[in-house]
Amino acid sequence: MTKTKLSALGFASALALSACSSDTDAGGGTTGTAGVDDSTITVTTSFYPLTFLVEEIGGDNVTITDLTPPGADAHGVELSPREVADLENSDLVLYVEKLSPAIDNAIAASDKDAVNIGEYVNLLPYDELAGDPHAHDHDDHAHEDEAHEHDDHDHDHDDQAGHDHGTHDPHFWTDPGRMMLAADQVVAELIELDPENEETYLANRDAVKERLQGLVDDLNSIDALQCRTDAFLVSHKAFAYLGNEYGLVELGIAGFDPEIEPSPARVREVTELAGEHDLDTVFATSDGEMKTASAIGDEAGLSVEILDSAATQRDADLDYVEVMEQNLELLRQSMGC
Template identity: 40%
Template sequence: MVLMKRLKPAVAVLGSTALIVAACSSETGDETSSDGIQVTTSIYPLEYVAEEVGGDHVSVTSLTTPGSDDHSLELSPRQVNNLSNVDLVVTLSGYQAAMDDALGAAEVSRVIDAADHIKLIEDIDHSGHDHSGDVAEEQEASQDAHDAASEEAEAHEDHDHTDEEDHEGHDHSGPDPHFWLDPTQLALLAEPVAEQLAEIDPDNADEYRANAEQLIADMEALDGDFHEGLAQCESDTFVVSHEAFGYLANAYDLDQQGIAGLEIDTEPSPRRVAEVTALIEEAGVSLIFATSEAEMSVTGALAEEAGVDVDILDAGATQLDENVDYEALMRTNLDKLQNALDCR
C-alpha cells in the first residue's frame, strides 16, 4: 500500500498581472467603509450570522479568505491595526492563533467570542458521540465551561501526542472547533450578535432581535431536514479526509471516520490508512469525502486504491461562492450524505 502524502492546503499560484493588481489593492479587512456598522469576523459561518442578524445595517468582513486554510490564518499589521476601527469583532478563541494574538494586541471596542456561547466538544470518537455529556443539555454554555475547556487545552499542550502508531494518525490538539456544522449550535450565536448590535444601534434594536429569531427558526428547520433526511439510510458510516464533521455526526447519529484527525495537515499513519481501507470494504462504503479541493488529491488516492468514488463535503469555514450561503452549503452537504449513505 502506498502511504498517503501529507495533507497540505493548496497554494494559489498568481501570475505577474495578478500580483500587480494585488499590490495595488487592499487586503481583506484592511479598510472600513462608512456604510453601516462595521463587523469583522474570523471565519465565514460567523460572517453569515452577523449578516443575517444585521441585515442592511451592517457591513461584514471575514478575515479568512475563500479557499484558504482557516486553521493557519495569517494577518498583516494593517489588518491587525484595523480591528481597532471596527464596531464589532466576532471570533472563536483558540481556533486561529493569529486572530487570538491580534485581539490581544489591538484595542477592540466589542468582541463576541463564540466559545463563550457554544459548548465546544473536547472529545468526539469516530462515531461522533460526545464523551463530555449531552450537547443538547449544555447549549447554554457559560464562561466557566469556556475557561475549563481552555485550561484542558493548555494541559494537552504539555503532553506529547506525536506518536502516530499509538494515536492512529489522529491529532488530539484540543476541542473540536467546527461547531457550525450543527446548525443548532450556530443558532446559539444569533441572540448574542443581536444584543451587541442593539447596543451599538438602539434605533434598530427590534429589527436585530427579529432577525435573530428568524435565523434561529431557519436553523431549526435545517436541523429538522437533516434529521428527516438521514433517518432512513442503509449505512451510518461516512469517511472524510479529516474529522471536521464531529458535531454533525453527533447531532444525527452518524459514524464519522476520518482519514486524519482534526487538523488538515496531520499526516495519517500507515496503520490508520490500513484501518480506513479495511473499514471501507467492511462497511460497504462506495463514496468517501474530502473537505476541500485542496484535499481531493490525497483523498482521491485512497479512493482509487479502495475502488470507491470521491466527492467534496464542504466544511464551510470559508465561502467559496458568494451565491452559496451557509444554509445552501449545508443542504448540498445533506444531499451528498444521503447519496453516500443510501438514504431513502
C-alpha cells in the same frame, strides 16, 4: 455578556505598515473598513459562518471584514497588516478561540474586547466527540499511537507544529442547531452597539433561525436504520458535531487537524474501515484536502466528493444554509438513504 479582554502587546509596526497600504483588501476578506460609511457598525469576523450570521442579522447596518479568505484553511490563515488594522479599528470582533492560531495571536496582541463565540454554543470536549486532536491518526475505530503523550497540567493539546488545540472541538458550525445559539449572541452584540435598530436585528435573527431550524429538521429526518450505512468518511473530522447530534458516524482520515498528513498505516486502516462500513464515497472538507481524499479514494475504490465544511464561502452564490443543504443531499446519497 462575557467578553475576552486581552492585553496590548504592541502591534505598532503592523499598524504602521497598514497605514501605508492601499484601500485594496490584500488579505482577501469579505469587506474592508477603509472608506466605509461611518454610520455602519464595523465588524471583523474570523471566518465565514460568523460572517454569514452578521450579514443576515446586521444587513445594511454592518460593514464586515472576514479574516479567512474564500477557499483558505481557517486553521492556517495568516493576516496581512491591513487586516490587523481592521481588527484593531472594528466596533466588534467575533471569533472562535483555538480555531485559527494567527487570529488568536492578533487578538491577544491587540487592545480589543473580542467576543469568543465558542463560549455561547456549547462546545464539547474532543473525547466526548470520539476523538483527540493529539492522536492524529486514530478515531473511535482505530488504535491510538502510544508515542503521543498528554500534558498533565492543562490538558491542552499541541500538534507537531506547536498549535494549541485546546480541550474542546471548535467546529460547532457544522451543527445548525449551534449556529442558532451563535445567532442569539450575534444579535445581542449588535443591539448593544446599535439599540436604535433592535427591532430590525431581532426580526433578521428570527428569519435566519427559521432557515437554520429547517436544516435541523432535515437532519433529524435522516433515519440511519433505513440507510445502507450510518457512516461517512471525511478528510478531517470537521463534522463531529453533526455526527454527534444527528446519530451519524463520522470517520476521519486525519483526525481533527487537516494539516497532519495521514501515515501509510492510517491509509491502510481507513481503507479497511471503508469496507467495514460499506462506504462508496470519501469526502474532502475543502479543495485543499482533495489530495488526501483522492489518495484514499484510489486505494479503496471510492468516489471522491467535497462535503463543504463552510468554514469559508467557496461559492459566492451559495450561503451557509444552501451549502449545508447540498451537504445533506450528498450525505443521503453516500449513505444510501
